[in-house]
Amino acid sequence: MKLFKLYSMTLATVTLLLSNLAWSHGYVEYPKARQQICKDDGGYWWPADGSGIANLACRSAYQKSGGYSLTQHHEYSTNVPDYGNMTAVKAGIKNGLLCAGGDQRKAGMDLPSPHWQSTIIDVKTTATLKVRFRATTPHNPSFWQFYLSNADYDGATTALSWEKLTLIHQQNDVTAQSGYYEIDVPMPKSRSGKAVLYTRWQRQDVVGEGFYNCSDLQLVNGDTQPAQWYDKGAYLTAAQLGKVGEKALLRLFDAQGQEQIQQSLDINASNVANQAWALELANQINTLHGSTLQIGLLQNGSVALQNTATANRIYVRDASVFVNLDLKPASGGLTCGGLDPAKIFAWPNWPRTDHAGRPSYADKNDVMSDSGKVYRAKWWTQAKPGSDGSWDLVCSLPL
Numbered sequence: 001m002k003l004f005k006l007y008s009m010t011l012a013t014v015t016l017l018l019s020n021l022a023w024s025h026g027y028v029e030y031p032k033a034r035q036q037i038c039k040d041d042g043g044y045w046w047p048a049d050g051s052g053i054a055n056l057a058c059r060s061a062y063q064k065s066g067g068y069s070l071t072q073h074h075e076y077s078t079n080v081p082d083y084g085n086m087t088a089v090k091a092g093i094k095n096g097l098l099c100a101g102g103d104q105r106k107a108g109m110d111l112p113s114p115h116w117q118s119t120i121i122d123v124k125t126t127a128t129l130k131v132r133f134r135a136t137t138p139h140n141p142s143f144w145q146f147y148l149s150n151a152d153y154d155g156a157t158t159a160l161s162w163e164k165l166t167l168i169h170q171q172n173d174v175t176a177q178s179g180y181y182e183i184d185v186p187m188p189k190s191r192s193g194k195a196v197l198y199t200r201w202q203r204q205d206v207v208g209e210g211f212y213n214c215s216d217l218q219l220v221n222g223d224t225q226p227a228q229w230y231d232k233g234a235y236l237t238a239a240q241l242g243k244v245g246e247k248a249l250l251r252l253f254d255a256q257g258q259e260q261i262q263q264s265l266d267i268n269a270s271n272v273a274n275q276a277w278a279l280e281l282a283n284q285i286n287t288l289h290g291s292t293l294q295i296g297l298l299q300n301g302s303v304a305l306q307n308t309a310t311a312n313r314i315y316v317r318d319a320s321v322f323v324n325l326d327l328k329p330a331s332g333g334l335t336c337g338g339l340d341p342a343k344i345f346a347w348p349n350w351p352r353t354d355h356a357g358r359p360s361y362a363d364k365n366d367v368m369s370d371s372g373k374v375y376r377a378k379w380w381t382q383a384k385p386g387s388d389g390s391w392d393l394v395c396s397l398p399l
Contacts, residue, residue, distance in 0.1 A: 025074035026135040026211055028199050029180070031119035033213035034099055034109050035073045038062070040358065043237050043310075044070055052238030054310050056297075057115040061108030069106040074136060076101030076109075076212055083208040095161035098198060099214035109214065114156035115297075116216040117231055123191060124222035128184040133201060135181055145170045146185045147198040155196055160214065165198055192221045229303060229315035232323050233358065235295050236278055238310050239348055240327060242267045246346070247328040248281050252293055255320040261289055267327075275309035282312060292317055324349065324359055329369045339394065344369050347385050372396055 027033050038044070038058035044067055046052060053059040061069060078101055082088040093102035100106035121129060131146065147165040149155070158164075169185045181201075195217045202210040242248065244267060252261035263285050271277040282295035282305055294303040294315045306312050314323050327346035345351045347370035350359035362368060362377040368385045369375070374394040381390035 025077075026133055026181075026201065027074050027076065028131065028197075028213040028215050029134045030130070030132040031121070031197060031215040031217060032117075033073075033076075033199075033215050034061075034116060035069060035076060035106070035213075037117050038109075039070045039073045041234055043234060047238055052310060054234030054237070054313060055115065055117065056311065057111070057113035057117070060111050060113060063108070064111060065100075065106050065108035069100070069108055072106070074134070076103065076106060077209055078102035078212070079207050079209050081206065081208040083202050083204070083210060089210070090162050093210075093212055095163075096159045098160045098162070098165075098212060099196075101212040110159045112155060112157050112159055116155060118194065118216040118218040120218045120220065121187065122220045122222065123187045123189050124220075126187055127189075129187050129197075131183045131185050131197075131199065133181040133183070133199070135176055135179060135201075140173045141204040142174075143170065143172045143202050143204065144174065144181075144183055145200040145202070146183075147200070148188070148191075149196040149198070151191060151193070153196070155194060155216065160196055160198070187219075189221065191219045193219060195219050228301070228317060229294065229298055230317070230319040231298065232314040232316055232321075234310070235282065235312040235314050236275070236309060236325055237348065240275070240278075240325070240346075242272055242275060242277050242327060244269055244272050248277055248325065249328055250281065250285060250323065250325045252289075252316070253322045253324075254318075257322075260321070261293060263288065278309040278312075279305070279307070282309075293323065322353055324353070329374070339367055339374065343367060344374060346370070350382075367394065 027036050029036065038055060038061060041055045041058055043053040044050060044062050050059050050062040053062055078092045080089050080092040096110055097104065097107060099109040145167060146169040148168045149160065150164050150166055153164040168188065171183065174181045174183055197215040197217055199213045199215065200210055246267045247264055248267060249262065249264045251259055254260050263281065265277055265281040265284065267277045271280055286294050286305060295312050296303040296305040297311065297313060298315060303315050316323065326349040329344050329346060345368045347368055350361055351366045352361050352363055354360040361380060361382045364377055364379050366377045367374060370385045373386060373396050375385040375391040376394050378390050378392055383390050385391050386393065
């Protein structure tokens with residue numbers, strides 16, 4: 001009986017340990033880790049070949065590793081029981097897999113690319129960088145280490161390695177606040193240019209689970225002016241094909257939600273193929289509103305419009321603004337239940353934005369269209385229109 005009780009207690013302990021491990025997830029929210037940027041940018045659900053991913057670095061990462069590296073964005077971790085021994089750590093997280101957290105299934109995050117999106121840090125005015133880490137399940141005891149890539153490291157051509165990293169800060173337990181850890185990391189004042197901040201969050205337990213994230217930085221030191229264009233995400237997705245009769249509408253709102261720019265374009269038989277309408281609209285925006293907003297890819301401080309519509313991104317002068325591209329359905333002379341066609345949002349362009357200004361959800365009575373059908377939201381939802389009970393069918397439009 002005693003043996004059975006001991007076995008039961010041991011089994012319960014192991015079960016609890018495994019349960020804790022299963023939920024001990026997290027990622028660097030600021031400066032945002034590579035995998036989180038790729039997840040937030042989206043475009044990886046369709047097409048399956050990743051061609052709908054506008055961010056070129058994220059597209060390459062997806063094409064190498066698939067969706068697993070994005071759906072598991074909070075689990076870039078490796079178990080190293082001898083976690084106090086850096087030789088053991090480096091054996092577990094090998095060169096060429098540092099940004100993947102040592103996991104070969106996420107190796108795409110280590111691919112060299114000039115297109116990894118960077119967070120601008122002015123080291124002249126930022127003595128310490130407040131790193132913000134999202135922890136689904138906080139764990140203590142643990143410790144933190146922060147590395148910065150060396151000045152001679154070129155992430156555009158070379159995968160990150162331990163030899164190209166310098167430890168710049170470490171500390172023990174940090175108290176989590178509302179699911180976040182915040183750590184002040186001193187920054188070197190003499191650096192400028194591209195760099196990678198490498199974050200290690202190490203649990204101190206028998207399993208030795210550690211989390212590893214890469215955050216790309218653009219360091220400026222007062223002599224170099226910060227980049228004037230701020231990246232607001234993908235211009236459009238491969239799913240936004242456009243149909244003859246629809247209207248493409250791009251709007252820019254200030255931080256108070258006041259509309260500042262509205263530029264529209266009718267989609268017709270001459271511009272519907274290959275999303276040519278999107279390039280036509282982008283050219284209009286760049287010509288008429290280029291001092292405030294531009295569409296393209298940022299290269300050497302200038303935004304250049306790309307011939308492939310989905311390769312373009314939205315750049316603004318003011319980081320606080322919100323931008324949304326929507327496809328308004330063709331009314332065809334129909335009122336569709338008395339709805340104003342201008343207030344119908346075409347899937348996947350959500351009518352509501354999250355705290356970061358990204359269109360991400362619908363609320364009660366919002367109206368969206370998909371595949372020729374118009375739906376009204378019954379409550380807050382992120383479900384595709386018509387896919388579950390959160391939507392009511394309003395009417396069908398002729399395709």
